Amino acid sequence: MAAEAPTIRRTPLYDKHAELGAKMVTFAGYEMPIQYEGIVAEHRAVRGYAGLFDLSHMGEFFLKGRGAGATLDRLVSSDIAGLAVGQARYGLLTNDRGTIVDDVIVYRISEAEYMVVVNAANIAKDRAHVLAHLGEDVAFDDRSYGTALVAIQGPRAVEILASLSDADVRALPSFGVTQARVARARATVARTGYTGEDGFEIFVTNAEAAKVWDALLAAGRAPGVKPIGLGARDTLRLEARFSLYGNDIDETTDPIEAGLGWTCKLDKDFSGRDVIAAKKAEGPKRRLAGLVVQGGVARHGHEVTQSGEVVGHVTSGTYGPTVEKNIALAYVPTPLSKLGTVLAVRIRGKDVPATVVKTPFYSRVTR
């Protein structure tokens, strides 16, 4: 296994971000755009029409062979054995302790080939984890550094992509995946995302990334597509209550307390299944609850209090531009996770009132 280079990487779209005037930050070892025009404007573009994301930092593993499905079914919490060709599913890589190694999407590309998309910060760790648990008749290929990922998300994404693709992307169901040409580039196109909107993720080789990016920006000009940075990606995903690995979930959290029990198919065998099943049966001691904070913005690491006593901590917090509220996720003792419970978040030494609310904070109206 190759050692991870300590250098800061650039995606094949780095020059595009520079041309578009993006503010860049280092994230998971990559120089990534945090924002272009501004987080709120970008957030609203995705909710209102469409936004374009460079997610080339994400990792892509390919597992091929007759044993690929069985290997993934043992490694991932969700029902991978039941995945049809052309379908994708969200799930968790779990360990024997029943905690979360990563959250991933598994795509069944063909009869005997699967793609696993992992978080950029976890590529090396996940690769080691998967390789250590590889079953028979399966070949593993980490193409993370050669694969670019461009996402187009928002209500107008489908028409923009349809104008550039030879595949009938309108007919692709949610969590469907297909091989297609996009702006003449060979691509794997999936109707998946991390924004709470309809949208697509388009996987191409690094060499084709700029062509696809430019074509989507140009085709989206009329509906007003905007490039979207990691800042808005975070506000979008938090409104939709998607977990962020390293913030809301990690190897100290289990799927049940994180509210991800629905991703665990407990009637199959997978790493940590018994621990997770026991946890579910006895009920978690704490839960990841949604909070609306009344004055001030809660941030990762802030303490949650009740009557001045620290009872938990915030894992994610921001201002939600669509819900127009300060929203947060926090681990709190199960009895305090009941909807309507009034707690507080300690912001700069002051206990600011926060109410436990139903999540997601935002759901799109589906037709």
Place this chain on the structure above:
Amino acid sequence: MSTVPDDLKYSKEHEWVRADGDLVTIGITHFAQEQLGDVVFVELPEKGATVRQFSSLGVVESVKAASDIYAPISGEVVERNVKVIEKPELVNSAPYGDGWMIRVRLADKGELAQLLSPDDYRSHIGETAGAGGD
């Protein structure tokens, strides 16, 4: 709108001061709001509170992060901008106008001399001296 108006004084921490006798108005600069991004929350001291030069007087939070606002001068708060607490985006849209923060009765006029002139502030933020206008 100039990004560094000529009739104001500035602090290195990117606050501005408009002096009117011994009453001064304080806000954060165009450069500061641009660095912060979309401002979503402003916390200001109550009327009657005392602020000390170069100590924190309040907080502005953008979507990304919280930043302290430092008092460019010392004195007693005679008014705080209720409008900017209700509509924090005024900090972005009108940093020198409706996005002002507090009015303070100067404790020591001499402190004004420790602040930067528009030209000094321009070079502090890397703008060419004298380049007004937008």
